[in-house]
Amino acid sequence: MSEPSEHGATAASSLPAAVPGDHVHSSLTKLTSGGAATGSRGEMGEALLEVRGLQKHFPLTQGIVFKRTVGHVRAVDGVDLTLRRGETVGLVGESGCGKSTVSKLIVALERPTAGSIFFKGKDVARMGGRALKEYRREVQIIFQDPYASLNPRMTVGDIVAEGWSVHSDVAPKKGRLKRTQELLDRVGLNPDYVNRYPHQFSGGQRQRIGIARALALQPEVIVCDEPVSALDVSVQAQVVNLLEDLQDELGLSYLFIAHDLSVVRHISDRVAVMYLGSIVEEGTAEEVYSAPSHPYTQALLSSVPLHEPHLRGQKDRILLQGDVPSPADPPSGCRFRTRCWKAQDVCATDPPALVDRGQGHPSACHFAEARTVVPVDAE
Amino acid sequence: MTRPDLSKATAPVPADGRPVLEVDDLHVEFRTRSGVVHAVNGVSYSLTQGETLAILGESGSGKSVSAQAIMGILDSPPAVITGGGIWFEGTDLLTQPEEEQRKVRGPGISMIFQDALSSLNPVYSVGFQIGEMFRAHRGMSKKDARKRAIELMDRVRIPAAARRVDDFPHQFSGGMRQRVMIAMAIALDPRILIADEPTTALDVTVQAQVMDLLKDLQAETGMGLILITHDLGVVNEVADNVAVMYAGEIVERGTVDDVFTRPAHPYTDGLMSSVPQVEAKGGRLQPIVGQPPNLARIPSGCPFHPRCSRRRLGAEAAPGRECSTDVPPLRLVVPGREAACHYSEEVLGVRAQ
Numbered sequence: 001m002s003e004p005s006e007h008g009a010t011a012a013s014s015l016p017a018a019v020p021g022d023h024v025h026s027s028l029t030k031l032t033s034g035g036a037a038t039g040s041r042g043e044m045g046e047a048l049l050e051v052r053g054l055q056k057h058f059p060l061t062q063g064i065v066f067k068r069t070v071g072h073v074r075a076v077d078g079v080d081l082t083l084r085r086g087e088t089v090g091l092v093g094e095s096g097c098g099k100s101t102v103s104k105l106i107v108a109l110e111r112p113t114a115g116s117i118f119f120k121g122k123d124v125a126r127m128g129g130r131a132l133k134e135y136r137r138e139v140q141i142i143f144q145d146p147y148a149s150l151n152p153r154m155t156v157g158d159i160v161a162e163g164w165s166v167h168s169d170v171a172p173k174k175g176r177l178k179r180t181q182e183l184l185d186r187v188g189l190n191p192d193y194v195n196r197y198p199h200q201f202s203g204g205q206r207q208r209i210g211i212a213r214a215l216a217l218q219p220e221v222i223v224c225d226e227p228v229s230a231l232d233v234s235v236q237a238q239v240v241n242l243l244e245d246l247q248d249e250l251g252l253s254y255l256f257i258a259h260d261l262s263v264v265r266h267i268s269d270r271v272a273v274m275y276l277g278s279i280v281e282e283g284t285a286e287e288v289y290s291a292p293s294h295p296y297t298q299a300l301l302s303s304v305p306l307h308e309p310h311l312r313g314q315k316d317r318i319l320l321q322g323d324v325p326s327p328a329d330p331p332s333g334c335r336f337r338t339r340c341w342k343a344q345d346v347c348a349t350d351p352p353a354l355v356d357r358g359q360g361h362p363s364a365c366h367f368a369e370a371r372t373v374v375p376v377d378a379e
Numbered sequence: 380m381t382r383p384d385l386s387k388a389t390a391p392v393p394a395d396g397r398p399v400l401e402v403d404d405l406h407v408e409f410r411t412r413s414g415v416v417h418a419v420n421g422v423s424y425s426l427t428q429g430e431t432l433a434i435l436g437e438s439g440s441g442k443s444v445s446a447q448a449i450m451g452i453l454d455s456p457p458a459v460i461t462g463g464g465i466w467f468e469g470t471d472l473l474t475q476p477e478e479e480q481r482k483v484r485g486p487g488i489s490m491i492f493q494d495a496l497s498s499l500n501p502v503y504s505v506g507f508q509i510g511e512m513f514r515a516h517r518g519m520s521k522k523d524a525r526k527r528a529i530e531l532m533d534r535v536r537i538p539a540a541a542r543r544v545d546d547f548p549h550q551f552s553g554g555m556r557q558r559v560m561i562a563m564a565i566a567l568d569p570r571i572l573i574a575d576e577p578t579t580a581l582d583v584t585v586q587a588q589v590m591d592l593l594k595d596l597q598a599e600t601g602m603g604l605i606l607i608t609h610d611l612g613v614v615n616e617v618a619d620n621v622a623v624m625y626a627g628e629i630v631e632r633g634t635v636d637d638v639f640t641r642p643a644h645p646y647t648d649g650l651m652s653s654v655p656q657v658e659a660k661g662g663r664l665q666p667i668v669g670q671p672p673n674l675a676r677i678p679s680g681c682p683f684h685p686r687c688s689r690r691r692l693g694a695e696a697a698p699g700r701e702c703s704t705d706v707p708p709l710r711l712v713v714p715g716r717e718a719a720c721h722y723s724e725e726v727l728g729v730r731a732q
């Protein structure tokens with residue numbers, strides 16, 4: 001397993017250079033030919049990626065010469081997630097709650113402290129060279145930070161094509177330039193830009209380069225870590241439409257991380273809300289948005305700024321009190337209790353399980369209760 | 380923990396309507412081997428005390444580059460400021476020697492950057508980097524500077540500030556790093572704060588807190604705020620005025636209420652229609668068709684014409700208003716509203732019905 005890295009490119013190039021068989025192609029053709037007996041429809045809903053009890057604790061060190069571990073940042077602390085074929089799971093949550101760590105764990109850029117990730121039923125931790133290599137092609141990532149994730153010394157064309165040097169069967173050598181240009185065009189970049197360097201692009205343009213790079217390997221799953229956060233709303237709409245088209249065409253599955261709740265609602269089939277390393281509410285987009293039952297989800301939804309002037313101040317914003325606790329020292333019991341207006345004694349002692357308490361979908365709150373926060377009749 | 384008293388250095392001054400900052404016909408280009416990139420093409424705007432001006436627009440339209448020009452931090456080469464002026468409290472910074480510019484900008488104008496990770500030095504602790512502001516500009520001792528750094532980290536709501544002050548940037552999440560940047564930017568109580576995507580990495584509850592924090596600081600000190608963002612919701616909730624950029628130019632300008640309710644430029648109109656709504660799942664999103672322009676080859680006439688559904692070409696066009704040949708100047712369309720479109724009246728008229 002490679003070192004944790006912000007550079008997807010680095011991760012890709014650190015793979016062994018063995019050439020896998022050409023079943024990559026066949027599996028994709030199978031997926032594209034939607035009408036075939038084993039077409040994407042038939043396989044829809046099959047659990048592709050299953051995350052169970054996932055944990056990642058980073059050591060907190062002190063001292064410059066002699067580093068001592070003085071504690072742990074519990075970045076991810078017991079996450080369960082299921083991603084089915086052809087579906088999009090949205091992951092939202094407070095900044096620092098562990099979303100990026102979850103995505104790095106899934107694409108094997110970080111090693112879990114505990115818990116497992118199963119891909120098509122196989123434990124990723126037990127995969128050997130060939131299977132792991134294949135896994136890394138099948139599960140791609142688009143990074144949050146468009147500045148740090150692109151190698152400044154490579155041209156855009158090389159960045160997009162880089163994965164093909166490892167997974168050479170994905171794109172035949174001859175047509176690569178054309179294919180690269182098609183990919184650039186597809187993500188809304190001018191194909192003439194292939195020979196430019198990342199610093200010549202704006203933040204939003206760089207993010208599109210990252211998307212093209214992920215698409216280049218024709219993966220089955222794309223972990224999108226805030227893929228549209230840096231884009232203007234029109235390009236964002238183009239990219240979201242593009243991701244949706246690709247999903248329809250290829251049966252792709254997305255884990256879609258974003259802080260923009262409107263985009264998440266738009267693109268997701270199911271939504272998971274994360275707070276301080278674990279998931280506090282989960283359900284279909286409809287359930288979570290129309291009937292949020294965890295106080296944190298309710299606060300989150302009530303804080304979404306609306307863009308129509310006439311709706312300004314129309315919502316009852318739930319203002320959260322207090323600071324986000326440190327993941328190095330999370331509160332006992334329910335982790336949200338230090339900011340929760342509904343907290344009772346039991347919240348400090350018993351961690352609430354993520355279960356349905358009658359509100360129709362799982363919520364990790366002892367007193368879960370559905371409530372409408374987003375104005376229903378906004379128009 | 381006590382809050383640092385940031386209002387001390389500058390007493391609140393009533394807004395007298397005179398601009399603190401005036402950007403006048405600014406032009407910036409990048410001279411690269413593959414050609415000249417016209418990143419900023421005649422941008423003008425002004426900012427009065429206590430005003431919040433939002434700059435919206437196409438990604439790659441020159442929002443960050445124009446802000447970097449104001450800050451004097453463009454890499455030159457390849458960037459060249461080829462024209463215009465940047466007036467801060469009465470002097471044109473661009474005519475001043477560099478040393479002088481630095482003295483004025485240092486404490487007067489500060490900026491929160493879009494790329495928090497690359498703006499922070501990976502080899503120094505965040506506390507040291509925040510403290511550096513006080514050591515370098517206020518001559519504070521290391522110990523005092525560290526104390527102020529903790530106060531500021533607390534103020535921008537970084538949990539366990541006292542414990543995390545010696546942590547390094549990579550140990551913070553994207554959102555936390557952005558808050559470190561905000562702490563550094565407000566440390567010296569600037570007259571103008573340019574915030575380039577300040578809340579992009581933050582969740583909405585924290586975003587609301589950060590925007591409240593910036594608003595509080597603004598109310599205390601009367602600083603002007605330039606807010607560069609893609610988030611129309613944030614613009615709607617915090618800004619007074621908005622300038623919309625496309626291909627290195629301002630294509631529309633007015634109050635947020637006016638511009639958001641009835642856009643006068645087809646690009647703005649397209650932006651508004653692209654927004655997904657949290658209230659409704661809805662069908663497919665409606666982006667503006669086509670690709671953003673290549674700034675090395677900006678289209679003739681109206682730079683938006685290849686993508687504009689309202690363009691009038693050839694004989695269809697009114698005299699002097701052919702979209703592919705006649706450049707539409709930024710002009711007053713109705714009181715308080717400027718737009719750079721030959722047919723803004725129609726755009727407004729349609730929306731008004």
Ligand SMILES: Nc1ncnc2c1ncn2[C@@H]1O[C@H](COP(=O)(O)OP(=O)(O)OP(=O)(O)O)[C@@H](O)[C@H]1O
Pocket residue numbers: 058059073074075093094095096097098099100101102144327549550551552553554555580581582
């Ligand atoms: N290498 C590391 N060493 C120590 N702590 C880390 C490391 N990487 C992440 N963390 C910590 O783990 C927590 C979760 O970080 P992560 O980047 O996963 O959050 P996030 O949900 O993606 O946040 P954001 O929305 O700001 O991107 C944070 O407190 C962060 O400081």
Ligand SMILES: Nc1ncnc2c1ncn2[C@@H]1O[C@H](COP(=O)(O)OP(=O)(O)OP(=O)(O)O)[C@@H](O)[C@H]1O
Pocket residue numbers: 199200201202203204205230231232409411416418436437438439440441442443444445457493674
């Ligand atoms: N060093 C450079 N060399 C060549 N072109 C550059 C360079 N830096 C920026 N540009 C170009 O200048 C233009 C303006 O970039 P800028 O960063 O200001 O965009 P922006 O409006 O801030 O976009 P975003 O919303 O995506 O951040 C872009 O088209 C970019 O490609």
Ligand code: SF4
Pocket residue numbers: 294295296334335336337338340341342343344347352364365366367368
């Ligand atoms: S379990 Fe208690 S503290 Fe936690 S969210 Fe529910 S009411 Fe609030």
Ligand code: SF4
Pocket residue numbers: 644645646681682683684685687688689690691702707719720721722723
């Ligand atoms: S000038 Fe013409 S092309 Fe440009 S925005 Fe107006 S109508 Fe469209």
Ligand SMILES: [Mg+2]
Pocket residue numbers: 099100101144225552553
């Ligand atoms: Mg993240």
Ligand SMILES: [Mg+2]
Pocket residue numbers: 202203442443444493575
């Ligand atoms: Mg920018």
